[in-house]
Amino acid sequence: MQYDAEIGTGIPMLTTERKALILDTLAREGRVVAKDFSRKLGLSEDTIRRDLRELAAEGLLQRVHGGALPASKALADLPTRRKISVDDKAAIARAAAGMVRNGQILFLDGGTSAVALARALPLDLRATVATHSPDVAVALLDHPGVELELIGGRIYKHSNVAVGAVAIEGISHIRADVYFMGVAGIHPEHGLTTGDREEAAIKRAISRRSAETIILASREKLGAVSACDVIGLGEVDGLVVEKSCPADVLEPYERRGVPIVRAD
CATH class of the missing domain: 1.10.10.10 (Winged helix-like DNA-binding domain superfamily/Winged helix DNA-binding domain)
Known part of the structure; x- marks a missing residue:
């Protein structure tokens, strides 16, 4: 210094x-x-x-x-976040979409990364997608083989997702094969965080109802921290990152045994 x-x-x-x-x-x-x-x-x-x-x-x-x-820059308002790391999020979305298999039950989070993933899913996919994001649901309307389960509740406008007791009740009746989670911060010591307590509770509830939790990890979120804890790194089954993400940034996560998937 x-x-x-x-x-x-x-x-x-x-x-x-x-x-x-x-x-x-x-x-x-x-x-x-x-x-x-x-x-x-x-x-x-x-x-x-x-x-x-x-x-x-x-x-x-x-x-x-x-x-x-x-x-985290992911605490900015939704219109601003739609302009952050657009190309990287698209690459991460394509890599995550390549992990999806026909017949699975998926849970897609809200936010810009999840919407990018919804758009990247192949049109001939046959699967069930549950989401608490109206934006994600709209992005999948043209997928004829995708059955949509939209979780309702009070809309948290910062991310345009349903939160609250009604949403928790809806989530409790779904068991997903894979949950693709978006968060505001991903830190080697502090785990996954977001800026709102209710949104954090929703993410935890979804993760607990899913066999795997995969994090959509654009570069600006790595090493950042927000106010509300979601889950620890020990509960994460993988990070999907952009190809250009520096090795020294990823090393603390690899040291903790978190699988890393690099987008092409």
């Missing part, structure tokens, strides 16, 4: 400079430890924690015990 130029000059760093340094460190190192950061800057830990709180309030990082981790 390059702090020496700021330390010992007798000129205190401005708040904006500290915050920029925090974000730069997150981008380069993937974490900020408040105690270490304050010591190296010669400032109180309370000052750094205040900076972290303010940056978290702006959605620029996710606070965790002792410091902060990168915030």
